[in-house]
Amino acid sequence: MNFKKYLMDKLLYIFFFYINIIVVILVMHLSLTISLGLYPMENISYAFILSTVFLILFLIIDYSRKRPFYKSLNNIKSSSNGIENMLGVGEIRSREHLIYRDILFNNYKYYKDYLDKYEENQRQYIYFTNQWVHQMKTPVSVINLLLQDKNTKNFNEVLQSIEEENEKLSQGLEMMLYNTRLSQFNLDFKVEQIDVLSIVREVINDHKKLLIKYSIFPKLEGEKELIVETDRKWLRFVINQILNNAMKYSKGINKDNKSIIIKAKKEHNRYIISIMDEGVGIPQQDLRRVFDPFFTGENGRKFSESTGMGMYLAKKICSNLGHRITVESEEGKWTQFSIVFYSGGSIFKM
Known part of the structure; x- marks a missing residue:
């Protein structure tokens, strides 16, 4: 934020400052009029000029104090890795900036924890899927071998073996289904x-x-x-x-x-x-x-x-x-x- 944008941001403050000066001068003018005193226009002009000088000094000093913070915000805005730069948000010069930094830090921490948890869940899901696929290959292979063995005399034993392997497949599918549902547990x-x-x-x-x-x-x-x-x-x-x-x-x-x-x-x-x-x-x-x-x-x-x-x-x-x-x-x-x-x-x- 440059000084021009800073002044635009303070327009409301400047407007009420001058309204306050006008009200003070009017009160003083009315008081002197009632007491039959004189209040020369030179004094009014001097009061406006002096107030303006002090206002400009205040704005310059205030902007100088906050400039490092504004500069950091601009850097974060233009950076491709703005989230990581939030923690180095610049020198803190006011309580407002301190609160702002704390909010940024808390949001970043929440985002980081959520992302880490998501990545860990994804790693576990991919690993489990690979393990599950390899495990399911075993009963499928056994069933294929049983079906290909044409010399088998006792078909009841074959059917029992196929039933047992099919049970393993069923259990494996059920485990995969529940593992998938677990991520949406609150809806199910x-x-x-x-x-x-x-x-x-x-x-x-x-x-x-x-x-x-x-x-x-x-x-x-x-x-x-x-x-x-x-x-x-x-x-x-x-x-x-x-x-x-x-x-x-x-x-x-x-x-x-x-x-x-x-x-x-x-x-x-x-x-x-x-x-x-x-x-x-x-x-x-x-x-x-x-x-x-x-x-x-x-x-x-x-x-x-x-x-x-x-x-x-x-x-x-x-x-x-x-x-x-x-x-x-x-x-x-x-x-x-x-x-x-x-x-x-x-x-x-x-």
């Missing part, structure tokens, strides 16, 4: 009172063939119903992920009758549903990273089906719904995931 949820155990029974019923095939028997213990406020669709996905993990890491155990124990209990102002398997367990050093994105740990390297995204999505969904998910485990013996619902707690936290 409905809170209602739901019996958590009814969802557990639905998920168990969906997997009953695999449970029978791997000799895994679910057991319900504790409360007969657990009514909480949540979203059925999202909670069903979380429970399905926990049960999938329980089956995946239990099926290879050399034991005739393996169990998945589901416990429902109420504690003061909270309700807890726990799902415990008798599988391979989680090494102690991996426990704290179970909910990290793309983390598979030692067990993930042994089971090629692991993507490291299931429990990450489960954790994020529970957090958004106002619930808490925890994990406990003893390597080689058992693993237990628990979902904690708080009565009267807030729903949907982003």
Whole structure:
């Protein structure tokens, strides 16, 4: 901003300044007229000239003080990287400039945090998509090999194998769908009172063939119903992920009758549903990273089906719904995931 533009910006101030001078002179003139005194025109002219000189001095000094700030704004305006230059907005000479700089800094910080979060989400999404595509190739290849094997005599076994691989495809597609929906969570949820155990029974019923095939028997213990406020669709996905993990890491155990124990209990102002398997367990050093994105740990390297995204999505969904998910485990013996619902707690936290 040059001096000419600065003066144009101060026109209203200059106008009221002269109005004030005229009012003061008129008051003085009226006072002297009433007291029969004389107020020569020379004095009026002198008062105007002196006031004008002081006004010009004030404007020059004020502009000189603010000039570095205006110059910085012009540089930011003409710069191709103006956002980055906001932090060096120039020497602060007034409280107005200080407030302006703080506003710029806060806006920049918000923009930077939002951009970093967006870029991180994009990186995770691209990585997850690549992992997902590679994982989906496996069941497709297996199905193709089964269909090409014309010497197979037992077609029931072939159909069972295809069904199992198709289930993996279905689970993979569901995970991709929920991962995509999660970015618009606030537009895709409905809170209602739901019996958590009814969802557990639905998920168990969906997997009953695999449970029978791997000799895994679910057991319900504790409360007969657990009514909480949540979203059925999202909670069903979380429970399905926990049960999938329980089956995946239990099926290879050399034991005739393996169990998945589901416990429902109420504690003061909270309700807890726990799902415990008798599988391979989680090494102690991996426990704290179970909910990290793309983390598979030692067990993930042994089971090629692991993507490291299931429990990450489960954790994020529970957090958004106002619930808490925890994990406990003893390597080689058992693993237990628990979902904690708080009565009267807030729903949907982003």
